[in-house]
Amino acid sequence: MATPPGLLVDTRGRPLRDLRISVTDRCNFRCSYCMPKETFGQDYPYLAHSALLTFEEITRLARQFVLQGVQKLRLTGGEPLLRKNIETLITQLSALRTPGGKALDLTLTTNGSLLQRKAQLLKAAGLQRVTVSLDGLDDAVFRSMNDVDFPVADVLAGLQAACDAGLGPIKINMVVKRGTNDQEILPMARHFRGSGMVLRFIEYMDVGATNGWRMNEVLPSAEVVRRIHSEMPLVPLEASAPGETAERWGYADGNGRHDVAAGEIGVISSVTQAFCGTCNRARLSTEGQLFLCLFASRGYDLKTLLRNTASDDQLASALAYIWQARNDRYSELRSLQPQDSAESSARRVEMSYIGG
Numbered sequence: 175m176a177t178p179p180g181l182l183v184d185t186r187g188r189p190l191r192d193l194r195i196s197v198t199d200r201c202n203f204r205c206s207y208c209m210p211k212e213t214f215g216q217d218y219p220y221l222a223h224s225a226l227l228t229f230e231e232i233t234r235l236a237r238q239f240v241l242q243g244v245q246k247l248r249l250t251g252g253e254p255l256l257r258k259n260i261e262t263l264i265t266q267l268s269a270l271r272t273p274g275g276k277a278l279d280l281t282l283t284t285n286g287s288l289l290q291r292k293a294q295l296l297k298a299a300g301l302q303r304v305t306v307s308l309d310g311l312d313d314a315v316f317r318s319m320n321d322v323d324f325p326v327a328d329v330l331a332g333l334q335a336a337c338d339a340g341l342g343p344i345k346i347n348m349v350v351k352r353g354t355n356d357q358e359i360l361p362m363a364r365h366f367r368g369s370g371m372v373l374r375f376i377e378y379m380d381v382g383a384t385n386g387w388r389m390n391e392v393l394p395s396a397e398v399v400r401r402i403h404s405e406m407p408l409v410p411l412e413a414s415a416p417g418e419t420a421e422r423w424g425y426a427d428g429n430g431r432h433d434v435a436a437g438e439i440g441v442i443s444s445v446t447q448a449f450c451g452t453c454n455r456a457r458l459s460t461e462g463q464l465f466l467c468l469f470a471s472r473g474y475d476l477k478t479l480l481r482n483t484a485s486d487d488q489l490a491s492a493l494a495y496i497w498q499a500r501n502d503r504y505s506e507l508r509s510l511q512p513q514d515s516a517e518s519s520a521r522r523v524e525m526s527y528i529g530g
């Protein structure tokens with residue numbers, strides 16, 4: 175099959191713009207909504223190093239994705255900073271250019287535990303910005319979400335190091351679980367208001383098949399906005415890019431206009447306000463499986479293609495063939511079904527395997 179043009183769209187007209195690359199299935203945290211300790215214990219069958227894509231294989235695949243329209247690469251995991259010499263991969267990826275010669279938006283999502291040590295190296299290797307997961311400022315609440323004994327102060331120090339290294343604009347992701355950490359919404363908003371960092375609140379999702387998700391533990395984003403607005407008035411802001419997952423809200427000044435210096439927050443509402451209609455994201459697992467949705471149950475094996483000496487043209491055709499047939503819209507479908515019953519039996523892929 176001829177290599178198709180770069181403007182690839184799926185069955186719903188959604189272009190392929192954003193590739194999330196998981197570089198490890200391991201993590202040093204055990205967040206209950208992603209890698210609950212009961213499942214991901216010492217005996218869990220983590221991937222052997224030999225099963226992982228090499229940096230050269232990741233870069234070769236990324237190059238084909240870029241030719242098909244990808245403009246943003248996000249490195250994820252597990253915890254990506256646990257992957258040895260990740261700076262080498264970042265250097266390789268940062269050299270890629272779009273068909274029009276533009277640099278890619280190269281970012282990384284981390285739990286921040288290693289950021290203080292790595293920030294300068296990541297920047298020097300070509301990383302542009304980071305997103306840091308932080309589910310609270312209170313150590314006890316933080317621990318109740320990530321199930322490890324790691325101080326919030328060290329994540330904040332990592333954020334400062336990232337800021338000092340110029341890895342911005344920095345975004346902070348807080349997963350909100352009703353009854354566990356929602357009391358931290360206002361303290362987090364107060365802390366990051368005016369900091370130049372963008373705090374986003376993520377609705378607790380039924381990702382994977384092990385986090386015991388229940389709808390009554392979801393705090394709708396509308397409630398998050400209401401709580402913050404009651405103390406620090408907010409005004410709605412335009413999306414900053416097509417397919418953006420976060421709904422933006424700016425802190426208002428005394429005249430009800432956006433106070434840019436005070437900054438903004440975001441809410442990511444996969445459960446109560448599905449955004450599948452503009453979803454332009456693909457996910458590559460640590461061992462080369464391509465997933466077309468965060469809630470998918472199966473992936474497409476690109477590693478075998480790679481290791482069976484497929485040509486670049488054959489890789490490009492395979493990507494096009496897969497994406498063009500895509501019709502994923504899990505979150506839309508979930509909202510059509512009775513609560514707590516959405517495909518609960520399906521063995522959805524684990525988020526720690528394909529990245530958030």
Ligand code: SF4
Nearest residue numbers: 450453467468504505
């Ligand atoms: S549920 Fe799937 S298709 Fe919908 S926005 Fe999320 S990843 Fe995209």
